[in-house]
Amino acid sequence: MDMPKPDTAVLARREQIVAKLLGILPPAAVIHDPTETRAYECDALTAYRCPPLAAVLPATTEEVVAVLRLCHAEGVKVIPRGAGTSLAGGALPTEDSIILGVARMRSVLEVDYPNRFIRVQTGMTNLSVTGAVESDGFFYAPDPSSQLACAIAGNIAMNSGGAHCLKYGVTTNNLLGVTMVLMDGSVVELGGAHMDAGGLDLLGLVCGSEGQLGVVTEATLRILPKPEGARPVLIGFDSNEVAGECVSDIIKAGVLPVAIEFMDRPCIRATEAFAKAGYPDCEALLIIEVEGSEAEIDEQMSLISSIARRHNPVELRESRSADESARIWLGRKSAFGAMGQINDYMCLDGTIPVSSLPHVLRRIGEMSREYGLEVANVFHAGDGNMHPLILFDANKPGDLELCEAFGADILKLCVEVGGCLTGEHGVGVEKRDLMHVQYAPADLEAQLRVKDVFDPDWLLNPAKVFPLDATESRRVA
Amino acid sequence: MRPSNETELSEAIRDAGGPLVVRGGGTRPVGRPVSGEVLSVAGITGISLFEPGALTLVAAAGTPLAEVEAVLSEGGQRLPFEPMDHRGLLGSEGVPTLGGMVAANASGPRRVQAGACRDSLIGVRFVDGTGTVVKNGGRVMKNVTGLDLVKLMAGSWGTLGVLSEVAFKLLPRPETETTLVLEGLDDARAVAAMAAALGSPFEVTGAAHLPDGRTILRQEGFAASVAYRAGALAGHLAGFGTCARLDAGESADLWAGVRDVATFHAAAGDVWRLSVKPSDAPDIVTKAGGRALYDWGGGLIWLLMPEGCDLRALLGPINGHATLIRANTATRAGIASFHPAPATVTALAEGLRRRFDPRGILNPGLME
Numbered sequence: 103m104d105m106p107k108p109d110t111a112v113l114a115r116r117e118q119i120v121a122k123l124l125g126i127l128p129p130a131a132v133i134h135d136p137t138e139t140r141a142y143e144c145d146a147l148t149a150y151r152c153p154p155l156a157a158v159l160p161a162t163t164e165e166v167v168a169v170l171r172l173c174h175a176e177g178v179k180v181i182p183r184g185a186g187t188s189l190a191g192g193a194l195p196t197e198d199s200i201i202l203g204v205a206r207m208r209s210v211l212e213v214d215y216p217n218r219f220i221r222v223q224t225g226m227t228n229l230s231v232t233g234a235v236e237s238d239g240f241f242y243a244p245d246p247s248s249q250l251a252c253a254i255a256g257n258i259a260m261n262s263g264g265a266h267c268l269k270y271g272v273t274t275n276n277l278l279g280v281t282m283v284l285m286d287g288s289v290v291e292l293g294g295a296h297m298d299a300g301g302l303d304l305l306g307l308v309c310g311s312e313g314q315l316g317v318v319t320e321a322t323l324r325i326l327p328k329p330e331g332a333r334p335v336l337i338g339f340d341s342n343e344v345a346g347e348c349v350s351d352i353i354k355a356g357v358l359p360v361a362i363e364f365m366d367r368p369c370i371r372a373t374e375a376f377a378k379a380g381y382p383d384c385e386a387l388l389i390i391e392v393e394g395s396e397a398e399i400d401e402q403m404s405l406i407s408s409i410a411r412r413h414n415p416v417e418l419r420e421s422r423s424a425d426e427s428a429r430i431w432l433g434r435k436s437a438f439g440a441m442g443q444i445n446d447y448m449c450l451d452g453t454i455p456v457s458s459l460p461h462v463l464r465r466i467g468e469m470s471r472e473y474g475l476e477v478a479n480v481f482h483a484g485d486g487n488m489h490p491l492i493l494f495d496a497n498k499p500g501d502l503e504l505c506e507a508f509g510a511d512i513l514k515l516c517v518e519v520g521g522c523l524t525g526e527h528g529v530g531v532e533k534r535d536l537m538h539v540q541y542a543p544a545d546l547e548a549q550l551r552v553k554d555v556f557d558p559d560w561l562l563n564p565a566k567v568f569p570l571d572a573t574e575s576r577r578v579a
Numbered sequence: 580m581r582p583s584n585e586t587e588l589s590e591a592i593r594d595a596g597g598p599l600v601v602r603g604g605g606t607r608p609v610g611r612p613v614s615g616e617v618l619s620v621a622g623i624t625g626i627s628l629f630e631p632g633a634l635t636l637v638a639a640a641g642t643p644l645a646e647v648e649a650v651l652s653e654g655g656q657r658l659p660f661e662p663m664d665h666r667g668l669l670g671s672e673g674v675p676t677l678g679g680m681v682a683a684n685a686s687g688p689r690r691v692q693a694g695a696c697r698d699s700l701i702g703v704r705f706v707d708g709t710g711t712v713v714k715n716g717g718r719v720m721k722n723v724t725g726l727d728l729v730k731l732m733a734g735s736w737g738t739l740g741v742l743s744e745v746a747f748k749l750l751p752r753p754e755t756e757t758t759l760v761l762e763g764l765d766d767a768r769a770v771a772a773m774a775a776a777l778g779s780p781f782e783v784t785g786a787a788h789l790p791d792g793r794t795i796l797r798q799e800g801f802a803a804s805v806a807y808r809a810g811a812l813a814g815h816l817a818g819f820g821t822c823a824r825l826d827a828g829e830s831a832d833l834w835a836g837v838r839d840v841a842t843f844h845a846a847a848g849d850v851w852r853l854s855v856k857p858s859d860a861p862d863i864v865t866k867a868g869g870r871a872l873y874d875w876g877g878g879l880i881w882l883l884m885p886e887g888c889d890l891r892a893l894l895g896p897i898n899g900h901a902t903l904i905r906a907n908t909a910t911r912a913g914i915a916s917f918h919p920a921p922a923t924v925t926a927l928a929e930g931l932r933r934r935f936d937p938r939g940i941l942n943p944g945l946m947e
Contacts (some may be wrong), residue, residue, distance in 0.1 A: 216774040217857050239780075261723045272721065274730065275698045290923045295856035297878050298684065298695050299734060300900025300918035301946055302928045306697055306730020310723045327780045350632030356655055356751035356801075395811075398804045453719040456633040486633070487721040525721035533724075540724055541714070548713045548935070549726040555930035567725060 103150060103531060106565050106577060108198035112155070112178055119176055120156050123200070126168040131206070133157040142183070142201045146248075147191040147532055149502060154181065154195035161206045163281055163289065163319040170317065171287030173200055179561045180285070182313035184256025185227065187248045189449055190530025192259060192312055196564060202317060204255045210234050211320060219278055219295055221322045224255035228262075231323060240325040243270035246526065247438070258318050261310030263526035268484035269360040269393075270326070272526065274309040279322035282308060282315075285557045294322055307552065312528050313563040315556035329393035332360065334430045335403055337410045338384035338417035342366065343460040345386035348413045349483045350456060352390070355409055357402055362484035363389040363434050366463060369441075369478035369491070370433070376440030379433035382417040388483065389434055437480050438491070445493040448505050452516030453525035456486045465515055466490060473508040475501075487525035488516070514539050529567045537569050546572050583622040585704065585712060585743040591618060592741065592940075593710025601737030601942050603641065603679025606672070607665045610736060610916045610945035612908050620678050623743055628718065631656055634749040635718055637702070640678025640742040647677060651749060659750040660696045661687030661834075667844045669905055678742040684734030687838035688785040688797070691777065691875040693750065697733035702746030705732060705739075708936025713740065720748040731931070737942045739935040753799035757809050758785075758830035759822040761794040766861040766873070769794040772819040773876040774857060779815050781808040787837045788873040794819075797834055840881050842872055849906040851890050853880040855899035866894055889914050917946045 112119070120134045133139055134156040143151040155178070160166045173180050179199040186193055186203075195201055207223035213235060214220070220235060220242070228249040231242040245264035246252055252262070258280065263272040270276070279293030292305040299305060308315055339345040349362055365373070365387045374381050381387060388410075392402040403420050410418055421427040441447045454462050463479060470477045476493045490512055494505035513523045513533065517540045523533045537546060550568060553560065553576075560576050580599075582588040592599070598615030605619075621641045628637040631654040638647060644662065651657050662685040664675055679685075681703075686695035693699075702716035715728035732742060761772055769788035776783045776796045785797035796816075798808050813822040825833065836842065843850050848869075855863060857877030864871040864880060867890060872881040884890055887910050890901055900918035903911065920928065928946075932939070 214858075215778060216771070218774075218778060240778075261727070263721050267721065271694060271698060272723075274727065275694050284923075288923050290927070291921070292924070294898055296854045296899035297690065297875065298686070298697070298854055300854070300902065301920050301924070302739070302931065303684070303697060303730045303734050304924065304927060306727055306733070309730075310727045314726070327778050330780050353634060353751070354631045354655065356754065358751060394804060395807060397807055398801075401801060401803055453721045455630070455635065455719060457630060482721070485721045486719050520717065521719050522717050522722040522724045524724050525719070526723055528723050529725060537725060544711050545714050546725070548707065548711075548715070548728060551934040552726050552728070552731075552931065555927055555934060 104570060105196060106570065108196060112198040116155055119178060122172055123156060123158055123169070126172060127158055127160060127165060131159045131161065133159070142195060145186040145188040145191060145193040147189055147194065147530065150191055150194055150531065152195050152197055154199050154201045155197065157201035157203060159203045159206045163283065166202065166283045166317055166319050167287045167289060169202060170283050170285055174286045174559070174561065177561070179564045181563055182255070182259065182317045184224070184253030184259065185251050187252040187256060188260065188528065188530055189451070190524070190528045190532040192256070192528050192530040192566060194531050199564065204253060204319065207319060214295065215240065217295055218325055219322050220325050221320060222254060224258065224318050224321050225253050228252050228254060228257055235325050236328070239328050241328050242323055242325055243276050244273045254321055254323070255318055258309055258321060259311065259313050260526065260528035263487065265361045265363060265482060268362060269358055274306060276324045277305065277309050277321060278324055280305060280308060280318045281320035283317045283319060285316070285559065285562050290316065312530065312567050314553050314567055315562070330395045331399060332391055332393045333399050333403070333421040333427050334389050334391040335406060335421065336417070336419040336430045337388045337390070337415045338382040339386045339413065339415055340384060342386045342463045344413050345388055346456070346459040348388065348410055351409050352406055353484070355405060357392070357405055359390045359392050359484065361389070361391040362482070364481035364483035365434065365437065366479040368476060369437055369480055372444055372478055373433040373437050373440040376443055377433050377436035379429055381433050384416045389430055434480070441478055441491045441493065446496040447491045447493050448509055450488065450490045450492070450509050450512055451524045451527040452513045452521055453485070453487045454516050454519050454521035456483065458519040458521070459483070462488070462515060462519060466512055469508060469511055473504060475505060475508055486521060510536060531566055534567060535569050550576065580616060581619045581622045585623065585706070588620065588623060588741060588743055589706045589710045589712050592706050592708065595940055598940050598943050601741050603676035603682065604643070604673040606675045607679055607683050608669060608671055609683065609904055610911070611947060612911055613942050613945050618741065620741060620743070621674070621676060626650060629654060634720070635746065636749055637718055637744065637746040638677055639744055640676065642677050644675040644677055644680055652752065655752050656749040657752050658747060659689060659693035659699050661689040661838055662696060663687050664839050668840050668850060677745050681733050681742055681745050682735065682737050688787060688834055688874050691786060691878065692782070692784045697730050699748050700729050700733050700745060701748050703729050703732050703742060704744035705742045707740045708938055708941050716746065718746045736945050738932060738946055739941070741941065754801045755805055755827045756797060756799040756830045757805050757827065758825040758833060759796045759809060759813055760825060761816065761820050761822055763792055764794050764819060766864060768819065770857055770861055770873065770877040772816055775816060776812060777876045779812060781812040781815065783812070785834055785837070786876040788877070790842055790870050790872055795833060797830060837872070837874060840872060843881065843883050846883055848883045849886050849888060849910060850904050851882040851884055851901050852904045853882065853899060853901045854878060855880065855897060859898055863894060863897060886910065891918070915947060
């Protein structure tokens with residue numbers, strides 16, 4: 103993968119820049135020893151690594167302002183970083199950049215139940231936000247798989263989703279306001295405890311902007327009352343087509359489950375060998391979860407089951423207890439770990455129209471044979487967000503490149519059928535050069551103009567999101 | 580000008596010699612009055628995709644909203660956000676279009692539970708001020724590919740670009756609905772009751788307090804579930820009084836009136852729309868002194884004020900924003916309809932407008 107040449111003038115001033123950072127932050131908040139900056143050389147996309155010039159860990163919005171003001175004056179690029187769990191390389195450093203991590207900013211600033219929001223510093227993990235309110239019967243809805251580790255800052259940067267977004271939406275639908283610092287150090291307050299924008303919806307623009315527009319230091323998040331209960335049903339089918347039809351029929355019948363998860367045979371076999379959840383050995387498996395009181399769950403379950411039975415499932419298992427629910431979810435939640443046991447894998451994140459599911463799975467199977475690499479599919483079937491996991495051997499020369507080419511072909515297929523390159527992981531560096539597949543030059547240009555407004559010198563999170571050839575004139579300007 | 584497709588729309592904007600008054604159905608005359616040549620999108624119509632199994636709709640921006648709602652209803656679905664029809668309140672005529680609804684980010688009582696128009700909008704095509712066609716988002720509901728211009732277009736009132744196509748995530752139409760009614764609560768108690776309801780697990784999809792003193796709470800879904808939740812909610816709110824219960828037809832009529840602010844249709848005066856922290860609402864209303872309809876559990880206040888009154892000057896700083904929705908042309912020329920933002924935010928908004936519409940011809944000044 104290409105990255106721009108580092109700014110040699112900045113590299114030459116490394117010592118002075120570090121000294122200036124030490125002048126505005128406590129010593130422990132400036133990491134500049136080369137053995138220590140290596141901890142920031144990559145995020146969860148570990149195939150690409152590059153230690154930054156330095157890493158800083160401010161504790162307050164004021165300290166973020168000071169850092170950005172300094173970097174702006176010095177012409178130093180800045181890579182915002184949440185918890186470093188990006189699968190797309192969203193926090194990958196360059197040699198000439200400063201990592202600005204929010205890991206020390208983990209305070210709850212305000213909890214307001216009557217108005218149903220929580221205001222936090224963005225270094226808090228996703229799960230700890232729910233942790234702060236759950237004893238009072240509330241939760242924060244977006245639930246990315248990495249929720250134990252990932253930070254709200256990264257959730258906002260990538261507009262994270264999760265398994266339950268069919269009902270509750272993704273981050274942008276649950277974000278009420280932010281405090282954001284622009285690259286020049288000015289502070290912008292967008293939104294708050296009220297709903298919707300009074301002028302242009304800049305909050306909507308900032309959410310999912312992958313650290314291109316500013317550094318979000320504080321966030322006001324909508325919290326929701328916990329449902330009375332939730333239970334899943336597991337349904338196995340002999341064909342992907344039929345499983346897809348079943349999903350479509352359930353939605354058409356007016357049921358809105360909180361989650362509809364789909365696993366294909368390779369994924370079922372791998373997770374079964376790993377987690378022994380007792381899944382049937384079948385072509386396609388659905389896990390559908392519904393919420394409400396016991397009686398409401400029973401009603402929805404019986405409707406879902408009656409629809410599923412019309413499609414001749416090989417297995418249909420309604421959960422009757424917390425224990426059975428845990429067993430049904432066990433395999434799905436172990437899927438990534440199970441694949442990791444078998445081999446190295448790359449996790450993709452394209453979205454497709456739900457109706458294209460059988461076609462796309464068939465094509466992925468054909469490509470898998472052409473490339474000689476195995477693929478397992480896990481899939482948020484209600485919203486069309488696919489996570490094909492391509493297995494490869496990182497120690498085998500050429501295998502990573504082969505895997506990347508295969509992945510790119512799958513994502514192109516997603517776009518071809520009317521979908522998109524990324525449903526919840528973001529573009530980062532990983533899919534940067536595929537943006538031409540989804541967007542015409544004018545579509546990209548409109549996005550670059552937004553970046554021009556917020557970060558006119560193009561110092562924030564360089565060489566991400568947009569193809570390098572589309573941004574070259576701006577980056578060298 | 581009335582182009583009949585996106586190409587003609589692009590040419591019309593590219594070749595425009597001066598300011599354009601961008602119009603869908605012309606039913607939402609809000610904002611600082613703009614003079615210029617009228618550019619109507621009402622000729623660009625048609626539903627290109629409705630897939631109930633995927634909860635997805637794609638349609639041209641000039642498609643009448645009523646036509647879309649009829650088609651969705653036939654398929655057992657709907658737009659989740661319950662868009663307001665402004666005609667009754669503004670005394671306007673014409674046919675509301677999908678594009679106009681998006682440009683206004685028109686969102687009704689269900690916003691409190693299902694999100695605003697911008698939350699259901701998943702894709703746009705628009706023509707910027709240079710005549711360039713831009714697409715963003717798409718037809719899938721999970722999409723984080725690049726910057727989200729979809730949200731930016733919602734509520735931009737035609738000032739950044741002229742919409743040609745819009746795509747939505749839909750929701751199933753519920754089997755039935757009911758509304759619980761509490762009588763005689765003062766505004767502060769009413770907001771507290773609504774907070775208790777919205778903070779319960781019993782899925783309230785509308786929470787309003789009417790000028791006649793009624794506090795109303797709506798629930799929707801399958802019949803047995805609604806019956807159960809209505810009972811549970813009434814018990815939960817016992818401390819606020821005894822709830823009466825409306826049947827599905829009465830409930831639907833009542834909420835259509837809340838959505839369209841029917842209570843102020845025939846009343847003289849200016850109408851303001853405030854989005855605030857719900858618990859702040861009663862004090863704001865007291866300070867303003869006008870008649871109020873509270874929606875969104877108090878988060879949305881519709882205020883009837885004397886003509887020409889500068890509500891913002893009267894209130895001072897608030898947590899939220901106040902928009903002047905109905906007033907005569909002279910008032911709208913004198914008082915900014917949209918809430919002035921801090922300088923940093925204004926600079927960003929102006930920067931965006933300059934880049935999307937460098938000649939400043941799309942509804943110039945409307946949002947200032």
